[in-house]
Amino acid sequence: MDTISHVALSLAAAMRRELEVTANNIANANTSGFKSERVVFENYVAAGTAPDGGSDFVIDAGSYVDLRAGALTNTGNPLDVALNGPGWLAYRTEDGRTAYGRDGRFMINGDGNLVTVTGAQVLDEGGGPISVPPDAGAVEIAADGTLSSEAGVALARIGVFDLPSIQSFERLGGGLFVPPQGARSDAVPSLDTSVVQGALEGSNVQPILEMTRLMDIQKAYERATQINRTHDELARDAIRRIGRQS
Template identity: 40%
Template sequence: MDISSYVLLSHEQALRRRLDVAANNMANMSTVGFKREQPVFREFVEPSRDAAVDAARNTSFVLDFGAIHDTAAGSFQPTGNPLDFMIEGPGYVAVETPEGETAYTRAGFVKVLESGDLATAGGQRILGEGGNPINVPPDQQGQLTLGADGSVIGPDGPLGRIALTVFDDERAVNPRGDGLMTGDGARELPAAETKLKAGGVEGSNVQAIVETTSMVEILRAYQTSMRMSEALNDMRKSAIDKLGRAS
């Protein structure tokens, strides 16, 4: 396989990665708190001293550099539950996984466990300020309200505060595959910088028309790459035929 085939192969691998990301975005159009992903690529230049002309001395390949999240807000979807919330602005809610680890989510469905702890719809305990769970006494359950700063307020006053966690570099946030995120370099926001809208959740920010258009562009780019590959094969066959006749 010559260098041109390797270049085309790297391009087609990048297109496959783009298609996987676009398909995953489409599959999560109805996932609460989901942020669409965008693949990031970088150029890898391979120098060659054996090129026939100077213009061919550097060969550019496509390398997958990961994916970033589109941080644009999704739409507010009312639920009727006064504890459900939408995060207005950046940030994630820290939760405790069954393995005892800390994960993050923007899905704002909230329920009260039998133990009295606040939890997500999946049953993961929500961690408040300082990484501590928020517990609601049995006689105050069903009488709770949620403040804009994340304060969980019962009839007798505040019971705790849902804290938001931010990451200075969103590239440090990675999906686990179960609707939760993991990340390094987390920083807890103070109450003054926390903004929650109670009574509903944040919908996915995926736009069907954008992802559909992206898929069409990927398909056309792949077809172009295939035509180039076929043209190169025809050139090789023609060269071999001419060499055979010359010998």
């Protein structure tokens, strides 16, 4: 395969990757606490292949989490919580992993545990599940995450953590993150984040910008495929000409 085909295919592959990420962002525009993802591309210059220094190839250099906060909306639900600051909530997923996110749509399940609407257990500051006694009444959640019964008895403290290496974490569905396979979490208690009861943080996805990006991706992909089609037509024409001359 020649250089032109490599360049066009690298662009098409890059656009496919960005399409997947952008589509996932759009799909989570209404997911509470969701953080959008951005893809990073780099140019690779093949030295010595052209007089101007080389040919540019598009390389997928990875992606990063957009850590901008989403808008806070008051819900009035005492079990809804939002985070004001850079911290992350901790959950235990169905497969036993500890995941992190900012979705504060909580409820109390049949076993008396504080869980998310998807069933993941909410963890306390020590990494354990949070139990709410059936006679707790209307619970109160303080700014430091302390969960108290209607009588004022402290039951637990919701864990809020800083994640210095969040950019290396792997994404799960629903805006959750887990450490890379084989790596340990570097979570530490967050000192700069407060808990807001009766509110939820919205997704930080901006749908209009994502739709605009989606259209740009489609145009770039079409350019890449057109380059390949044109190159193939030129190659076939050259072969026909050589055949006639022979």
